[in-house]
Amino acid sequence: MIRFAFLGAGKMASAIAQGLIAGGIVTPENIACLGGTGTSARRLAETTGIRLATGLDDLLNNVDVLVLACKPQQFKLLDPRLKELTKGKLVLSVLAGFTTARLAEFFSQARGVVAVMPNTPTQVQAGVTAWAAEETLAPADASLVEKCFGCLGTVIRIKESLMNTVSAVSGSGPGFFFEIISAFEAAAVTAGLDQETARQLVRQTFIGSARLLEKTGDSPDALRDAVTSPNGSTYAGLQVLAKHDLRGIFPQVIAAAVVRSGELGKM
Numbered sequence: 001m002i003r004f005a006f007l008g009a010g011k012m013a014s015a016i017a018q019g020l021i022a023g024g025i026v027t028p029e030n031i032a033c034l035g036g037t038g039t040s041a042r043r044l045a046e047t048t049g050i051r052l053a054t055g056l057d058d059l060l061n062n063v064d065v066l067v068l069a070c071k072p073q074q075f076k077l078l079d080p081r082l083k084e085l086t087k088g089k090l091v092l093s094v095l096a097g098f099t100t101a102r103l104a105e106f107f108s109q110a111r112g113v114v115a116v117m118p119n120t121p122t123q124v125q126a127g128v129t130a131w132a133a134e135e136t137l138a139p140a141d142a143s144l145v146e147k148c149f150g151c152l153g154t155v156i157r158i159k160e161s162l163m164n165t166v167s168a169v170s171g172s173g174p175g176f177f178f179e180i181i182s183a184f185e186a187a188a189v190t191a192g193l194d195q196e197t198a199r200q201l202v203r204q205t206f207i208g209s210a211r212l213l214e215k216t217g218d219s220p221d222a223l224r225d226a227v228t229s230p231n232g233s234t235y236a237g238l239q240v241l242a243k244h245d246l247r248g249i250f251p252q253v254i255a256a257a258v259v260r261s262g263e264l265g266k267m
């Protein structure tokens, strides 16, 4: 069985580690983790049975794959000994904005480096992960990436030049959808519903709409039209979205996230 090490044991590392275990790719005793202060790594170890490493040497001893899952801002604080310690290993980095060239410069003795962009629904095996690697990545390692993230949801290999865009769309995407749901719930309460009723109605409407989209394979435009009668109540609500230029806002939302992703990659 492949042995994994997680350097950084926060939200994204937890989602990936839990998904890998649930998907049968690896058992907890074949994963080790290490964080910064130690708080998150201890929590991850306690909740999953993963081994809490005592230090970098211990973390990387006898390991095939290193998953780098600290914050981009923490990259510069990483111990330079990682270069030696990752010799011959595969390094998968989830750091937003980090190019494989930059990663390969740091992990210069690794057998391959891969830039991976998962998202948080990975923790319920409904994620989508985009990844990019240099041409030289061995086919067996490419298959390994597909297999690991395939059990966490959908996996797509993309051109590296699109990584910041993907980061904005699917990496940050859950955050945008959750903000919309939260605003929708607040509006339902303002309109007179109690909190719990608003919560149930909005969440189930969102989940049901997503399932309908998935099951029918119809476009969102077609599904929107199916619920919109001429001059009906949905139409009236949609007019307000159009008046406030919803379609003009989203390109700005994505552009801001793309720019920030690029900035994070230079930290």
Ligand SMILES: NC(=O)c1ccc[n+]([C@@H]2O[C@H](COP(=O)([O-])OP(=O)(O)OC[C@H]3O[C@@H](n4cnc5c(N)ncnc54)[C@H](OP(=O)(O)O)[C@@H]3O)[C@@H](O)[C@H]2O)c1
Residues within 6 Å of the ligand: 007, 008, 009, 010, 011, 012, 013, 034, 035, 036, 037, 038, 039, 040, 041, 069, 070, 071, 072, 074, 077, 078, 094, 095, 096, 117, 118, 119, 120, 171, 172
């Ligand atoms: N969250 C998302 O939706 C998402 C999506 C795609 C990609 N990502 C990427 O995932 C990465 C992690 O994000 P997150 O949301 O999981 O962050 P997080 O929950 O804050 O976790 C960060 C982890 O890094 C550890 N850490 C801090 N300093 C370190 C150091 N010097 N060396 C090693 N580890 C250190 C922290 O340990 P302590 O707690 O012990 O300090 C913690 O375990 C980011 O690079 C982000 O770009 C996130």
